[in-house]
Amino acid sequence: MSAVLKDPIPAPGRPESTRPEPRPGVLAIEAYVPGKSHAPGVEKVFKLSSNETPLGPSEKAVAAFAEAGRKLEDYPDGSATVLRQAIATAYGLDPARIICGAGSDEILNLVAHTYVGPGDEVIFSEHGFLVYKIATLASGGTPVVAKERDLTADVDAILALVTPRTRLVFLANPNNPTGTYLPFDEVRRLHAGLPANVLLVLDAAYAEYVRRNDYETGLELALTADNVLMSRTFSKIHGLAALRIGWAVGPAHVIDAMNRVRGPFNMNTPALLAGAAAIADAAHVEKAVAHNARWLPWLTEQIEGLGLKVTPSVANFLLIHFPDTPGRTAKEADAFLMKRGLVLRQVASYGLPHALRMTVGTEEANHLVVAALADFMSGNSSAGQEAGGKDK
Numbered sequence: 001m002s003a004v005l006k007d008p009i010p011a012p013g014r015p016e017s018t019r020p021e022p023r024p025g026v027l028a029i030e031a032y033v034p035g036k037s038h039a040p041g042v043e044k045v046f047k048l049s050s051n052e053t054p055l056g057p058s059e060k061a062v063a064a065f066a067e068a069g070r071k072l073e074d075y076p077d078g079s080a081t082v083l084r085q086a087i088a089t090a091y092g093l094d095p096a097r098i099i100c101g102a103g104s105d106e107i108l109n110l111v112a113h114t115y116v117g118p119g120d121e122v123i124f125s126e127h128g129f130l131v132y133k134i135a136t137l138a139s140g141g142t143p144v145v146a147k148e149r150d151l152t153a154d155v156d157a158i159l160a161l162v163t164p165r166t167r168l169v170f171l172a173n174p175n176n177p178t179g180t181y182l183p184f185d186e187v188r189r190l191h192a193g194l195p196a197n198v199l200l201v202l203d204a205a206y207a208e209y210v211r212r213n214d215y216e217t218g219l220e221l222a223l224t225a226d227n228v229l230m231s232r233t234f235s236k237i238h239g240l241a242a243l244r245i246g247w248a249v250g251p252a253h254v255i256d257a258m259n260r261v262r263g264p265f266n267m268n269t270p271a272l273l274a275g276a277a278a279i280a281d282a283a284h285v286e287k288a289v290a291h292n293a294r295w296l297p298w299l300t301e302q303i304e305g306l307g308l309k310v311t312p313s314v315a316n317f318l319l320i321h322f323p324d325t326p327g328r329t330a331k332e333a334d335a336f337l338m339k340r341g342l343v344l345r346q347v348a349s350y351g352l353p354h355a356l357r358m359t360v361g362t363e364e365a366n367h368l369v370v371a372a373l374a375d376f377m378s379g380n381s382s383a384g385q386e387a388g389g390k391d392k
C-alpha cells in the first residue's frame, strides 16, 4: 500500500517548496518580447520592428496555403517530406540531412535541448540573437557571453571562453540586431579553433540578403564537418513569418539526435506546402533581394546625413544610434516615430539602449522614416503630427 506523503521531500539540488517549481534556470529567463505591431491612435501603421519583408510572400506560397486550408482534418506529414525535398532541390542537398522546425526558433531550442544540460556551457556573442540565451537557460545550461568588437562577433573572444564544459556555440551570421557579419575566413577560423565535441550552430536567418564576396552561409561546413549545423528561416525573405517555418542542415548524427527530441508533428500542413512553394519561387526571392539592395544603402546614407550613426548592415534592417541627450534619445525617437505610425524596435534588451532597429520597408515607409527622423533631429515635433495626419 502506498503511503500519502504530506511533507514535500526536496529533490537533490532543489530547494524545499510547497508548490511545483520549474527547473533551475527557467526563472532566470527574461521572456522574449517581440517587436511591436501597433501604434496607438494611428490608423496606417508601418511595421518595421521584426525584419519581415515589405514585399510579402510569393503568390505561389499563398495559393498553396489556401489549398492546404481545404483539408485540415488529417495530421501533417511528421517527416515534412515535401518541404525537405523542396529545400533539398533548391540547394542541391540530401533531404536526409535536413530538419524542419516551427520557425528557426524551434530549431535553435531543439539543438539546445538535444545537446545541453545542467553544468554545460553555451557561448554566444554580446549582442547575439536573444533566443540563444533563452534556449540555453531553458535547457538547464549556462550562458557564456563573448565580447564583441565594433558590434561584430569576435572569434578570439569566443575561442578564449571555450572550456571542457562548452557544448554549443551559437553564431548569427549576419547578426540580429546589429546587421554585422563575419567573413567566412573568420567563421572557418572559429570552427578550426573549437574542440571536435563542440557543436557550432551557424544561424543564417538573413543570408539571402547578404551581397558580399567574402560571405558564405556555412552550408558547406555543415555538410562536411561533423560538428556544424546551419539554420535558416522562411520568416524573413520568404515572407512567411506567420506560418513559422525554419530548417537546418547538418551532419547525419546531429539531425538524427534532434529528430528524436523533435515533436512528431511539429510542422503543420499549410506551412509545409506554402514553404515548398515559396522556396521554388526564386524570382520572388530575387525581387526581395533587389528591393533591399536598393533601399538599405539609401536609408543608411539618408539617416547618416541627419547626423545619426548607423552600423553598416548586410541584412534587411539597420541599427540606428541616437545621442544620450534629452530630447534626442532612442526612446524619444521611438515615441516620435510611433505617433506617425512608424513602428521600429527598441533594442535595450540586447544591451543597446541608445539604438533603434529599423527593418527596410516599402518605398513609402522608408521615405516616411527619413522625413520623421529629420523632424525629430531638428526638434520639429509639430510637423510630425501633421505629416502623420496627411498620410492616413
Ligand SMILES: Cc1ncc(COP(=O)(O)O)c(C=O)c1O
Pocket (backbone or CB within 6 Å): 050, 051, 102, 103, 104, 105, 106, 129, 172, 174, 175, 176, 203, 205, 232, 233, 234, 235, 241, 244, 245, 246
Ligand atoms: C538571427 C535570427 N535567428 C533566428 C530568428 C528566428 O526566426 P524564425 O523563428 O521566425 O524562423 C530570427 C528572428 O528574428 C533572427 O533574427
